[in-house]
Amino acid sequence: MENNNVIYGINGPVVTVKNTDSFEMMEMVHVGKQKLVGEIIGITDDITTIQVYEETTGLKPGDPVEGTGAPMNVLLGPGIIDNIFDGIERPLKAIEEEAGAFINRGSSVSALDDKKLWNVTMKVKVGDKLEGGQIYATLPETPIIEHRLMVPPELSGEVVKVNPNGDYKLFDTVVVIKDDEGVEHNLTLCQQWPIRTSRPVKERLTSSVPLITGQRVIDTLFPIAKGGTAAIPGGFGTGKTMTQHQLAKWCDADIIIYVGCGERGNEMSQVLEEFSELIDPKSQRPMTDRTVLIANTSNMPVAAREASIYTGITLGEYYRDMGYHVAMMADSTSRWAEALREISGRLEEMPAEEGFPAYLPSRLAEFYERGGRAEVLSGGEGSVTLIGAVSPQGSDFSEPVTQNTKRFTRCFWALDKALAYSRHYPAINWMDSYSEYFNDLDPWFKENLGEDFIEYRNRISALLQEESSLMEIVKLIGSDVLPDDQKLVIETARVIRVGFLQQNAFHADDTYVPLEKQKLMMKTILHLHAKAKDIVAQNIPLSKILNLGLFDKLTKMKYDIPNSKPEMFDDYIKEIDEKLAAIS
Known part of the structure; x- marks a missing residue:
């Protein structure tokens, strides 16, 4: 009988096969003599369309196409972390060792290292009932990540055999379970899962x-x-x-x-x-x-x-x-x-x-x-x-x-x-x-940082909005015509932009800032704004406040106050109060 499963047409990564009913939608296939990885993406009465995940140069009509009977999937198990894969989970480090700097087409290197021994600790005993997703063993995948081996979601049954703790390879059987129909299933250190199907949760x-x-x-x-x-x-x-x-x-x-x-x-x-x-x-x-x-x-x-x-x-x-x-x-x-x-x-x-x-x-x-x-x-x-x-x-x-x-x-x-x-x-x-996410997260912020965190955030946002409106006027007629209370908004917004929103990834204290320090920074900026606003309301010129250098000092507090010394913000607030009291 003639094999119909041969290439009929090639258009870049899209390959067609004519007159076949051997394949299913989304089935993973091997295309050509080099067994390139592909996936069925279209089936009609006479044409089956395949998307090939590798370079199709050199393929020609008449080359064979073989089905795998399974959808496009990935291998899940220890060895994923600290690895580098391409788009279809081929390990680039292992391919480099085998083929050099350029990836061979049709490379059949296992996605995960099947020779490496893993130190497995069993978490079940004979007679235990296991449901899909439950953990039956653990192993240290890296020094900080414990890999937990789980029963595939669609499986459940009674444990009939458990191997002792020890070193096992990826495809070694460590636990055997028997399902309700009496069929035994070997559980190894890995499982496969189709990439286009989401994994179930409770x-x-x-x-x-x-x-x-x-x-x-x-x-x-x-x-x-x-x-x-x-x-x-x-x-x-x-x-x-x-x-x-x-x-x-x-x-x-x-x-x-x-x-x-x-x-x-x-x-x-x-x-x-x-x-x-x-x-x-x-x-x-x-x-x-x-x-x-x-x-x-x-x-x-x-x-x-x-x-x-x-x-x-x-x-x-x-x-x-x-x-x-x-x-x-x-x-x-x-x-x-x-x-x-x-x-x-x-x-x-x-x-x-x-x-x-x-x-x-x-x-x-x-x-x-x-x-x-x-x-x-x-x-x-x-x-x-x-x-x-x-x-x-x-x-x-x-x-x-x-x-x-x-x-x-x-x-x-x-x-x-x-x-x-x-x-x-x-x-x-x-x-x-x-x-x-504000409505979802605000209860957490209230519980862990207090209600004032949300109040500060809203006031900071309002000042930035106000500055944006004022800058439209400034662009048209300059800042000299603005009253002092509006100039103060622009000055405070500058501190927020430069001193708070801008962040230096190369500075030890500024690359990561804990939430508590973020809150205290907002509190200090808003405290200065409120005090300065009161003074401006007494018709004291804004220039007198600016000459004190407090605004410039606050733009640098992200560097000057270490993350480990939040008490220093009290000194800043005290200094603001003393200096502003002296001119009011």
Whole structure:
């Protein structure tokens, strides 16, 4: 019988097979003699369409196509952390050892090291009843992350065999369970999961706990919750990657997953070098001990770029199910959307706005929907926070990717070219950005920092809004015509912008600022403003207050007051009171 499963047509990463009913939608297949990885994305009466995740140069009609009978999936197990993968979970370090600096097509290196021995501690005994998601063994994956082996979500049964504690390889059986039908299942150190299917949880929880980043403009003005979603849109050179690096290093997530999606190769290699040198501030261990890097550069196959964020989120959900808080950085979702557009064009689908496919919004929604905080099947609590960078061409926030991302994320940290070029970092524009998490997070802030934290935040925001309105007048007729009380608003807003919102990533005390210090900084600035306002109301010229140098002193307090000495703010407030009392 003639084998119909051969290539009929090739159009870039899109390959077609004619007259076959051997495949299912979303099935993973091997294409050509080199067994390139592909996925079935379309089936009609006579044509089956495959998206190939590797370079298709050299393929020709008549080459074989073999099905695997399973959807596109990733291998989940110990060895993920401190590894660097491409978009379809191929380990780049292992491939380099085998094939050199360039990735071979059809590379069949195992995603995780199947030769390495792991020191496994069993957590169950014969006779125990296990449900899907429950933990049956643990092992130290890195010095700071304990890997918890979980029963695959769709399995349950009674434990009939448990191996002793000891060293095991990835595919060694350590526990055997028997399901209700009497079928035995071997549990190893790993499991597989389809990347386009979200992993189940017991119950989704509200976003009521903040992800503390130590970045004042985020924590104070535009906070994000654990399990929240945020977009960082910004044009070229505005600091998207740098902002994500700061968040990756300092946010209070247990595990960081960084997906370089269609970024330039030199930028990605810089990320890899920097992450390997960073020291985790919490554990004093290398940052890589709790980081997973997925590198899919702009010169890698476009279809794998489309898959990379699904690979990243699946790894994130796996660690969430163990009870960890995970933060995933996708840099950038615009390049991912461009990959969708290219594949859609090759499939000859009807284009929507700016050539993007009509299903762009639903794909973005599908991705961001997989974030969240949840009670997991293993009994604990875990979360996946999604922070996606968006690279609108020419900083045009009205383009489709930015606008649709805005619909599905609840935090919008808009980066501003003018701020970035004036060396104001993070270059988050306080007029264009917003957070919808205030109602969810304010009870936490009240409980942990007091009601005055929220009051200070609102007053700081109001002053910045007022300054923005006044600057419109200043641009037209100059600042000399403004009364002193309005000049005071502009002067206080300058202290807020330079002394509070601007942050120095290279300064030991300013790179990460605890919430308590953020609150005291706001309190001190607002105290000076209130006292100065009273004096101006007595018709004493503002210039007399400015000559005291208090405003300039407050712009430098972020450097002058160490994070470990909050009591120094009392001295500042005392000095403000004494100096202002002397001239009133």
